[in-house]
Amino acid sequence: MNKANKYSPENCKWVPQLQIKSQKYATICPAIDEYNFHPYSGGGKIIIALSYQMGRIKPSDELRDIVYKCTECGGCDVSCKFLNNLEPLEIIRELRERLVKDGCGPMPAQQKYIESVKKVNNPYNEPHEKRMDWLPNDVQTDPNSKILFYVGCTASYRRKEMAIATARVMNAAGIKFRLLEDETCCGSPVLRTGVKDVFLEAMNKNLDAIEALDVDTVVFTCAGCYDTFKVDYHLNRNYNFKVIHAVELFDELIRSGELKLTKEVPLTVTYHDPCHLGRNAERYEEWDGDEVQILPLVSINIPPKPKRCGAKGVYDPPRNILKSIPGLKFIEMERIMEYSYCCGAGAGVKSAFPEFALNTALTRLEEAEDTGADTLISACPFCSTNLQDGIKEKSSKLNFYDISELILMALGIDIGKIKEEAGEVA
Amino acid sequence: MVLEKEVFKEFEVAVGVGNVNDGEVITDVYAYNWCNEMFNFMEEKEPIPYSPRPKAVILPSTTEEVQKIVKLCNKYGIQFKAQSTGLGPWNSVSTDNSIIVDLRRMNRIVKIDKKNLYAVVEPYVSGAQLQVEIMKHGLNCHMPGAGPQVSPLASATSMNGPGFTSPSTGHSSRNVLGVEWVLPDGEIMKLGSWGLKNYPDWFIGDGPGPSLRGIMRGWAGAKSGIGIFTRVAVKLFPYPCSTDFKISGHSPNYDFKKPDFMRLYVIDCKNLKRLDEIIIEIEKEEISFMCSYLSGLAVMAIFANSIGQLMNLMPVGSLKSPLIIIIAARTKREYEYKQKVMDLIMQRYKLKDIIGKQYTPNSVFYGEALRSNLGLHGFIATGGFQSSCGVADSAKICLNTSQLNIPLKKIYIKKEALANDFGEGGWMSSYESGHYFHFESPTMFDQKNKHSVKGMAEYMVRSNQLHLLKHLGAPFFVEGDRMHDIFGPHMCNHNIWLRKIKTTFDPNNIADGGFYITPKKD
Numbered sequence: 001m002n003k004a005n006k007y008s009p010e011n012c013k014w015v016p017q018l019q020i021k022s023q024k025y026a027t028i029c030p031a032i033d034e035y036n037f038h039p040y041s042g043g044g045k046i047i048i049a050l051s052y053q054m055g056r057i058k059p060s061d062e063l064r065d066i067v068y069k070c071t072e073c074g075g076c077d078v079s080c081k082f083l084n085n086l087e088p089l090e091i092i093r094e095l096r097e098r099l100v101k102d103g104c105g106p107m108p109a110q111q112k113y114i115e116s117v118k119k120v121n122n123p124y125n126e127p128h129e130k131r132m133d134w135l136p137n138d139v140q141t142d143p144n145s146k147i148l149f150y151v152g153c154t155a156s157y158r159r160k161e162m163a164i165a166t167a168r169v170m171n172a173a174g175i176k177f178r179l180l181e182d183e184t185c186c187g188s189p190v191l192r193t194g195v196k197d198v199f200l201e202a203m204n205k206n207l208d209a210i211e212a213l214d215v216d217t218v219v220f221t222c223a224g225c226y227d228t229f230k231v232d233y234h235l236n237r238n239y240n241f242k243v244i245h246a247v248e249l250f251d252e253l254i255r256s257g258e259l260k261l262t263k264e265v266p267l268t269v270t271y272h273d274p275c276h277l278g279r280n281a282e283r284y285e286e287w288d289g290d291e292v293q294i295l296p297l298v299s300i301n302i303p304p305k306p307k308r309c310g311a312k313g314v315y316d317p318p319r320n321i322l323k324s325i326p327g328l329k330f331i332e333m334e335r336i337m338e339y340s341y342c343c344g345a346g347a348g349v350k351s352a353f354p355e356f357a358l359n360t361a362l363t364r365l366e367e368a369e370d371t372g373a374d375t376l377i378s379a380c381p382f383c384s385t386n387l388q389d390g391i392k393e394k395s396s397k398l399n400f401y402d403i404s405e406l407i408l409m410a411l412g413i414d415i416g417k418i419k420e421e422a423g424e425v426a
Numbered sequence: 427m428v429l430e431k432e433v434f435k436e437f438e439v440a441v442g443v444g445n446v447n448d449g450e451v452i453t454d455v456y457a458y459n460w461c462n463e464m465f466n467f468m469e470e471k472e473p474i475p476y477s478p479r480p481k482a483v484i485l486p487s488t489t490e491e492v493q494k495i496v497k498l499c500n501k502y503g504i505q506f507k508a509q510s511t512g513l514g515p516w517n518s519v520s521t522d523n524s525i526i527v528d529l530r531r532m533n534r535i536v537k538i539d540k541k542n543l544y545a546v547v548e549p550y551v552s553g554a555q556l557q558v559e560i561m562k563h564g565l566n567c568h569m570p571g572a573g574p575q576v577s578p579l580a581s582a583t584s585m586n587g588p589g590f591t592s593p594s595t596g597h598s599s600r601n602v603l604g605v606e607w608v609l610p611d612g613e614i615m616k617l618g619s620w621g622l623k624n625y626p627d628w629f630i631g632d633g634p635g636p637s638l639r640g641i642m643r644g645w646a647g648a649k650s651g652i653g654i655f656t657r658v659a660v661k662l663f664p665y666p667c668s669t670d671f672k673i674s675g676h677s678p679n680y681d682f683k684k685p686d687f688m689r690l691y692v693i694d695c696k697n698l699k700r701l702d703e704i705i706i707e708i709e710k711e712e713i714s715f716m717c718s719y720l721s722g723l724a725v726m727a728i729f730a731n732s733i734g735q736l737m738n739l740m741p742v743g744s745l746k747s748p749l750i751i752i753i754a755a756r757t758k759r760e761y762e763y764k765q766k767v768m769d770l771i772m773q774r775y776k777l778k779d780i781i782g783k784q785y786t787p788n789s790v791f792y793g794e795a796l797r798s799n800l801g802l803h804g805f806i807a808t809g810g811f812q813s814s815c816g817v818a819d820s821a822k823i824c825l826n827t828s829q830l831n832i833p834l835k836k837i838y839i840k841k842e843a844l845a846n847d848f849g850e851g852g853w854m855s856s857y858e859s860g861h862y863f864h865f866e867s868p869t870m871f872d873q874k875n876k877h878s879v880k881g882m883a884e885y886m887v888r889s890n891q892l893h894l895l896k897h898l899g900a901p902f903f904v905e906g907d908r909m910h911d912i913f914g915p916h917m918c919n920h921n922i923w924l925r926k927i928k929t930t931f932d933p934n935n936i937a938d939g940g941f942y943i944t945p946k947k948d
């Protein structure tokens with residue numbers, strides 16, 4: 001928490017200033033948009049960390065409530081780092097860990113799903129043995145493949161259409177893949193609430209299980225699991241395989257001609273960048289340098305310390321895919337890529353503060369509608385759930401598809417059947 | 427000290443449930459602000475970045491709600507402090523009997539009058555928000571050097587107003603037109619043509635009858651010490667070049683498509699005497715979009731977005747008396763004309779432009795200049811800066827101030843309390859075709875380092891004393907009782923007059939006068 005005692009974090013409520021395109025969409029932080037008081041913003045949370053560290057404020061329900069009303073989307077982080085040296089997201093995470101240690105976190109609803117992860121390996125309290133139930137009989141897997149498809153809890157139990165569509169696209173491209181028989185929660189929803197020990201357990205279980213297999217690549221359909229493996233596992237333990245999100249794989253397959261999208265898909269679509277696939281999926285680069293004082297009060301990093309600004313998120317692959325679908329018109333929203341607006345579901349918010357999650361989705365949906373698109377696409381089961389909840393709430397005319405479903409349409413595969421399958425196996 | 431239950435309830439009735447909060451965490455966060463540690467030190471308090479905790483924070487959404495809040499404050503003898511975008515310590519409360527009125531829910535652009543060149547805005551509209559909307563009509567607005575994230579209303583009504591684009595967009599104090607103002611007793615005052623009985627509109631700031639603009643904000647603003655401004659009209663200007671604002675790439679290495687008719691000059695005038703002549707010459711011709719004198723280190727800072735990059739910019743940092751000029755035009759002919767004028771001036775003074783030869787900035791520099799983002803680079807070196815001395819006067823007085831301040835600053839650089847800018851650290855910009863200038867000395871210190879905070883505070887106090895000793899005019903930060911009472915006797919006893927204004931407009935002393943003046947003395 002020493003990072004809290006640095007610099008001046010008052011003005012972080014905006015998208016990078018140079019990216020503002022209209023007054024309507026000139027904010028980045030869902031929490032301050034919802035709750036208005038400054039402590040809800042990234043800057044406000046840094047001040048909270050400082051006040052807490054200085055003993056000015058004590059553990060309380062008020063403190064917990066404010067600290068957990070944040071989707072950890074990282075929007076503040078990107079806005080801030082254009083010029084500053086602050087790490088708002090790291091501070092928010094450390095603050096949560098500290099509250100957990102001090103018995104002031106997580107929220108009761110989050111504690112419930114954490115217990116469920118401990119007990120049945122998923123946050124939905126679903127039977128572990130039903131994890132593979134999403135898998136249709138005619139999807140082909142190969143237990144000897146070097147590619148592992150890590151499905152994740154949400155695609156396994158709640159957004160089965162994503163798991164099915166991803167598997168079917170791989171089948172269509174002739175990509176052989178295997179599944180992890182004893183797949184358990186990646187730990188992301190646990191980690192984001194600051195409960196580090198349970199997260200580490202989940203991580204070790206998964207890594208031990210995967211490393212026992214002879215795989216060189218793990219493919220994800222869930223942006224949350226992908227981010228967790230790519231960034232958070234990597235920070236805590238080295239592993240010996242490559243991680244890619246399905247959109248990266250599919251983009252490669254389309255470009256190499258192994259996946260041929262021939263069927264016209266006459267939709268006008270816009271794409272929502274999941275935070276876990278975009279700005280937060282940038283790895284920390286190793287830096288083994290020193291902070292060297294070159295003049296009184298002025299220090300520099302030698303060698304220069306890489307800044308994690310979200311630039312290395314997965315932005316082009318989903319866009320390449322959309323642009324290669326015949327008959328499809330693709331329009332961008334105003335807030336995209338590293339300055340994308342969050343769907344509202346992340347970091348335990350959907351379970352602890354459903355109204356906040358829904359309102360954030362409604363804001364994002366309005367932005368999608370304002371593009372004139374008839375269809376909203378994304379690549380994350382959390383975003384999918386929350387945005388579809390928003391569509392229902394709003395009675396929006398927008399269709400919603402995961403990008404893998406759209407690929408299936410372009411392959412001429414009946415997606416209605418998949419929805420049915422997802423329903424059947426539910 | 428939280429609000430009493432019934433009082434809380436009444437505020438809640440005024441602004442709606444959820445919009446009043448007196449919790450420990452909420453109020454403590456509003457007590458934090460940049461540079462509070464230094465102001466605390468000056469007041470002989472512990473140098474921590476916190477003011478007293480406000481009693482509560484309230485979020486009104488309309489002028490009527492603001493009016494109700496102010497009336498309740500009068501009823502219960504509670505003081506208020508308004509904040510719009512809340513960037514600096516001046517929005518902090520000065521007593522534990524104050525509430526903060528955070529105006530962030532008042533965020534509407536009420537009107538854009540593209541024919542008469544003004545826009546009416548509420549407090550939480552930021553400069554960038556206003557700019558993107560008026561750019562759609564080929565227009566631009568003034569933003570203070572604080573950056574595009576701050577409120578044009580706060581700048582126009584309540585605080586300072588110099589900006590990097592001032593040669594083409596003026597000074598906030600001169601850009602303010604019609605005003606809607608909730609006085610400290612809860613009455614609504616409308617200034618200028620907005621106050622007319624028949625056909626009220628926002629197009630002029632003075633009258634009806636005697637102008638109250640000076641009373642409303644004077645030189646540096648009343649900083650919420652004389653009421654709450656809820657809507658204001660600000661002047662608009664033609665956008666200087668094509669409004670096609672194209673940013674690509676990813677943070678922090680964005681690329682900007684520089685508009686066709688935009689050019690940066692960085693020239694070394696070699697000494698301040700020549701700089702004085704040259705800047706006036708350029709400004710007389712009314713060709714610049716931006717024209718500033720910056721110290722070497724400040725020039726390095728505006729071209730860098732990290733300390734590492736800054737250190738690689740020695741060629742621009744070694745210029746002795748640099749002028750940074752941007753010209754921009756909407757047509758080729760206008761562009762050629764402006765370049766020709768620059769060429770002639772450069773020939774006359776035998777000047778060389780280093781841009782494209784010794785140095786070529788990243789394209790994003792031009793985007794930041796157009797969006798008035800350059801001021802935020804001041805945080806790069808040490809993470810903290812504040813301006814010390816500051817005047818608005820002729821270029822000569824400004825440059826004289828700069829020179830006289832250098833030996834003083836060097837004392838604190840030697841003590842390792844301030845970052846070494848060779849004592850120079852200046853920024854001077856021109857207003858209204860060189861009719862007047864403003865100068866300030868941005869100074870880098872480390873907010874986390876007590877020795878540095880102490881040194882910065884002492885240096886600021888002594889900079890102000892220097893203004894008196896050397897007859898340099900009113901510095902920026904004459905604010906609060908102590909400073910007004912020091913400077914008043916040297917400046918037409920302005921402190922007496924200011925107190926009279928305060929007591930007339932605020933008979934119950936309800937507007938927190940911490941950074942303005944309080945009625946306590948005569």
Ligand SMILES: Cc1cc2nc3c(=O)[nH]c(=O)nc-3n(C[C@H](O)[C@H](O)[C@H](O)COP(=O)(O)OP(=O)(O)OC[C@H]3O[C@@H](n4cnc5c(N)ncnc54)[C@H](O)[C@@H]3O)c2cc1C
Binds near residue numbers: 460509511580801
């Ligand atoms: C890094 C940095 C650089 C700066 N550079 C400049 C500069 O170049 N030029 C310049 O002019 N200023 C500068 N400032 C000072 C200040 O930020 C600006 O003057 C700015 O325009 C005010 O915006 P704010 O967000 O600070 O406003 P706020 O903090 O909201 O308000 C500023 C003051 O006005 C009062 N106020 C705000 N809104 C109202 C209202 N509606 N009614 C009554 N009172 C109100 C507040 O109480 C406070 O005293 C700088 C500040 C910083 C931190």
